[in-house]
Amino acid sequence: MGELNRATRGGVGAAIIGLALVVLALSAGWASGAVYDGRLAPDSCDGCSSSVSPAHASGAPLLAGEPTPEPTPPPGFPYVSARSFAIIESACGAQIYGRDEHLRLPPASLTKLMTAAVATDQADTDKMITSNVDGPKLYDETGSTIMGLQPGMELSLLDLLYGLLLPSGNDAAIAIAEGISGSQEQFVELMNEKAKSLALEDTHFTNPHGLYDKNLYSSAYDMAMLARYVMQNETLRQIVSAVSWQPRWDGPPVWNGNRLIGKYPGADGIKIGYTEESQQTIVASATEGGRRIIVSLMRSQDRYTDAERLLDWAFAQDSPCP
Numbered sequence: 001m002g003e004l005n006r007a008t009r010g011g012v013g014a015a016i017i018g019l020a021l022v023v024l025a026l027s028a029g030w031a032s033g034a035v036y037d038g039r040l041a042p043d044s045c046d047g048c049s050s051s052v053s054p055a056h057a058s059g060a061p062l063l064a065g066e067p068t069p070e071p072t073p074p075p076g077f078p079y080v081s082a083r084s085f086a087i088i089e090s091a092c093g094a095q096i097y098g099r100d101e102h103l104r105l106p107p108a109s110l111t112k113l114m115t116a117a118v119a120t121d122q123a124d125t126d127k128m129i130t131s132n133v134d135g136p137k138l139y140d141e142t143g144s145t146i147m148g149l150q151p152g153m154e155l156s157l158l159d160l161l162y163g164l165l166l167p168s169g170n171d172a173a174i175a176i177a178e179g180i181s182g183s184q185e186q187f188v189e190l191m192n193e194k195a196k197s198l199a200l201e202d203t204h205f206t207n208p209h210g211l212y213d214k215n216l217y218s219s220a221y222d223m224a225m226l227a228r229y230v231m232q233n234e235t236l237r238q239i240v241s242a243v244s245w246q247p248r249w250d251g252p253p254v255w256n257g258n259r260l261i262g263k264y265p266g267a268d269g270i271k272i273g274y275t276e277e278s279q280q281t282i283v284a285s286a287t288e289g290g291r292r293i294i295v296s297l298m299r300s301q302d303r304y305t306d307a308e309r310l311l312d313w314a315f316a317q318d319s320p321c322p
Contacts, residue, residue, distance in 0.1 A: 078309035083279075083299035085306070086220040087314050090228050090285070090292035092321035096314050101221035104202050105298045108273030108281045109145070109168045110223050111210030113230050115176060116161055116239075118190045122180050125158035125235060129179030135171035142211060144170035148251055158235075159247035165239050165271060166256040173209035184208055195222075198229060212277045224296035227270045227283040231292070240269035240285075260284050264308055270294070272303065286311050291319060 084100035147169030163172035177187035202219035
């Protein structure tokens, strides 16, 4: 009986030790983050703060850029729904404040800011481009926002830039890329070269329009700095601040989808975007008293409210520029 008790006690003890080792192993995994394709495994919670991007949690690969510990927000800082954001003083490019501003996430149609920047580098705005794109077919196949191009249409680069940046036409992006470089692939090479020249270290492009691709990514900081660069171009600055534009075609005017224009005091650009994977994105610019602030938000749930709150707060702060 004593031997049986000792055996039983030994078996129970071994089981307890084994269970403790399992718990310790799981705890270590939770503390350090389980490995998933070389990075932290997706979090199981919905909407919680995590070092894994929501895109990764939904099955898409995590691109790169682990979030940094969030600093304590300044007194009176507003609630913002965006996963990451950056606030830039345009005059000198200094960052006023940010949250996970280097986290790499899909930028959606903010991509088109680089398309516009490269296009104006490579060609005059009076360059005529013949479209090979069927806009309505592109809409049917991908749900793309479009300008409304048809194969054989000939429009100036200026008209296509308005169609690119106001209604966020994916058809305009393709027409511009093919009209300037001969193919989208060659144009994308120019986009990535431009990103390197601007020191956008958290950015990589795979297409000129921003439809989701696991290898297409940027960060709130990079998009803010790209927007600052774009706003230094007089032609592009005029385009992104316009409410509408009538291209030289038989079609209707194109209208700006950025609802901050005409709503927020001093708003003068710059671009919005959305895909299911990126959620709402925006880079917004506003000027007050000769001072321009640029805010960039990624994975926002309410981009206009977020942008307005950040702009209000930023204009109430002292400029970090000399």
